[in-house]
Amino acid sequence: MSIGTERLPAGGRSLAGRFIERAAQWPWWLLVIALVGVLIAWNALTSELYSAIFSRLTLGIGVTIFTTLVAYSLALVIGLLAGLGRVSGNPVVFNIATLYVQVIRGVPILVQLLVIAFVIVPALIDGVNSLGALLAPLIGEPNLLTQTRPQDVPFLTRCIIALAIAYGGFQAETFRAGIQSISKGQMEAARSLGMSYVQAMRYIILPQAIRRVLPPLGNDFIAMLKDSSLVSVLGVRDITQEARLYAAASFRYMETYVSLAFFYLAMTILLSLGVRWLENRLNSHGRGQG
Amino acid sequence: MSTGAAPPIGDPSAIIIIKNLVKEFHGLRAVDDVSLTVARGKVTVIIGPSGSGKSTLLRCINHLEVPTSGDIWVDGIHLTHHAKDINAVRAEVGMVFQQFNLFPHLTVLQNVMLAQRVVRKRSEAEAREIAMQQLARVGIPEKANAYPSQLSGGQQQRVAIARALAMNPKIMLFDEPTSALDPEMIKEVLDVMLELASSGMTMVVVTHEMGFARNAADEVVFMDRGRIVEQGPPDVLFQQPREARTRAFLSQILR
Numbered sequence: 001m002s003i004g005t006e007r008l009p010a011g012g013r014s015l016a017g018r019f020i021e022r023a024a025q026w027p028w029w030l031l032v033i034a035l036v037g038v039l040i041a042w043n044a045l046t047s048e049l050y051s052a053i054f055s056r057l058t059l060g061i062g063v064t065i066f067t068t069l070v071a072y073s074l075a076l077v078i079g080l081l082a083g084l085g086r087v088s089g090n091p092v093v094f095n096i097a098t099l100y101v102q103v104i105r106g107v108p109i110l111v112q113l114l115v116i117a118f119v120i121v122p123a124l125i126d127g128v129n130s131l132g133a134l135l136a137p138l139i140g141e142p143n144l145l146t147q148t149r150p151q152d153v154p155f156l157t158r159c160i161i162a163l164a165i166a167y168g169g170f171q172a173e174t175f176r177a178g179i180q181s182i183s184k185g186q187m188e189a190a191r192s193l194g195m196s197y198v199q200a201m202r203y204i205i206l207p208q209a210i211r212r213v214l215p216p217l218g219n220d221f222i223a224m225l226k227d228s229s230l231v232s233v234l235g236v237r238d239i240t241q242e243a244r245l246y247a248a249a250s251f252r253y254m255e256t257y258v259s260l261a262f263f264y265l266a267m268t269i270l271l272s273l274g275v276r277w278l279e280n281r282l283n284s285h286g287r288g289q290g
Numbered sequence: 291m292s293t294g295a296a297p298p299i300g301d302p303s304a305i306i307i308i309k310n311l312v313k314e315f316h317g318l319r320a321v322d323d324v325s326l327t328v329a330r331g332k333v334t335v336i337i338g339p340s341g342s343g344k345s346t347l348l349r350c351i352n353h354l355e356v357p358t359s360g361d362i363w364v365d366g367i368h369l370t371h372h373a374k375d376i377n378a379v380r381a382e383v384g385m386v387f388q389q390f391n392l393f394p395h396l397t398v399l400q401n402v403m404l405a406q407r408v409v410r411k412r413s414e415a416e417a418r419e420i421a422m423q424q425l426a427r428v429g430i431p432e433k434a435n436a437y438p439s440q441l442s443g444g445q446q447q448r449v450a451i452a453r454a455l456a457m458n459p460k461i462m463l464f465d466e467p468t469s470a471l472d473p474e475m476i477k478e479v480l481d482v483m484l485e486l487a488s489s490g491m492t493m494v495v496v497t498h499e500m501g502f503a504r505n506a507a508d509e510v511v512f513m514d515r516g517r518i519v520e521q522g523p524p525d526v527l528f529q530q531p532r533e534a535r536t537r538a539f540l541s542q543i544l545r
Binding site: 185208 | 408
């Protein structure tokens with residue numbers, strides 16, 4: 001019905017007018033990206049310089065993907081726990097979770113990375129050392145705890161911890177919003193059947209809340225992939241660091257950084273298509289269940 | 291507040307005893323010094339204008355609202371002071387809500403089975419059997435594998451009743467169970483409630499359905515502004531109300 005009424009005025013227009021109308025709706029942006037991609041891929045196959053850049057960047061892609069996957073998984077766990085803390089009725093838990101979220105949201109992610117890598121991890125090692133000294137009478141003087149040095153913790157590990165803590169803060173708020181979007185009656189019905197708070201969360205609230213926050217969580221994954229480039233600041237050899245090293249050695253800044261940008265773009269476009277597919281699937285699936 | 295957890299000595303048939311219950315919301319008294327005894331196997335209907343505190347009183351019985359002061363005993367367990375026992379008491383007290391509150395991510399069968407499994411620790415097979423019995427009792431066994439959003443309001447409310455009954459509660463609380471329903475679906479829910487009442491279930495019902503109160507109630511309680519104004523058997527309360535406020539309310543609602 002609605003299609004028929006919409007087409008009526010269009011039928012009166014010229015063929016050219018209709019063509020322009022249709023053309024305006026095409027995803028031209030995707031075409032531009034695809035063209036640039038073809039151009040760069042062509043270069044990678046034909047130009048020696050580009051193929052050298054590409055094989056150099058490929059060295060870092062494992063680190064980029066590993067960092068993203070591990071940090072994101074840890075962030076999900078931290079975020080879920082902190083999100084549950086943010087809706088907790090226990091004032092101690094609530095305040096700890098809120099303090100965490102507020103600190104994370106108020107400090108730039110690059111600064112968090114530096115603080116965790118150079119301040120918090122060494123401080124934790126100090127703590128482990130003093131614990132070792134304290135336990136010396138029990139387990140002997142040069143023990144594993146006193147022997148641990150900050151340099152034993154690789155920068156890759158520190159970066160993953162830092163990214164996980166940073167993203168956990170954002171995901172906590174996503175989980176909190178998801179939990180609070182479920183009507184109060186759901187918790188009441190579960191509790192009225194004798195379920196404990198934890199059981200009600202596990203069986204009733206979280207399954208519904210997590211379904212609602214999957215799209216924003218998917219976007220967070222894309223954001224994490226991009227922010228994983230920050231680890232290059234600490235010398236971790238992800239694709240950004242490989243690009244910086246190559247560019248600095250060859251003075252080929254333009255070719256290297258354009259290729260680097262294209263690497264990220266290709267990965268994020270693939271991922272966002274995946275997120276969109278997931279969203280559609282959930283929508284068509286969830287419709288029957290209101 | 292009394293300090294003892296022992297129920298007051300009195301009528302042995304009493305299953306719910308409420309003494310001097312007060313519930314305040316931000317200084318506003320929703321329930322104001324209410325005392326009420328519900329006898330085992332009897333149907334008590336609470337009526338009154340909206341905002342009179344009848345739903346709040348009902349929700350205090352299973353501690354969905356925590357009373358500001360006063361005491362409640364449910365089947366001999368002192369609810370007000372023993373927060374740990376609340377989950378145990380809730381399993382014995384079924385509740386049906388105005389908005390049904392079915393779990394939308396679970397099928398009808400799963401809705402009726404879940405609490406049996408995780409609270410009563412019944413086996414899968416036993417929970418399924420009891421769930422199907424209760425769904426048959428409320429007249430919709432054929433919807434067992436449907437999702438709540440595929441059901442009409444009346445069907446959803448009947449599933450909610452089956453879900454509560456599957457826990458084998460000693461008491462059933464109904465909080466305006468037909469107020470969110472389209473008129474043509476009210477009867478199917480009331481019929482289930484009438485059958486339940488005739489089976490000897492202890493019921494406390496907050497409702498505006500005066501027909502149900504007349505037919506099924508053993509005791510009708512009229513509340514206004516957080517207090518019980520008057521209570522008695524339905525034929526007495528409806529035919530010869532003592533209080534002017536009761537008469538005024540009834541004259542507005544019965545015409």
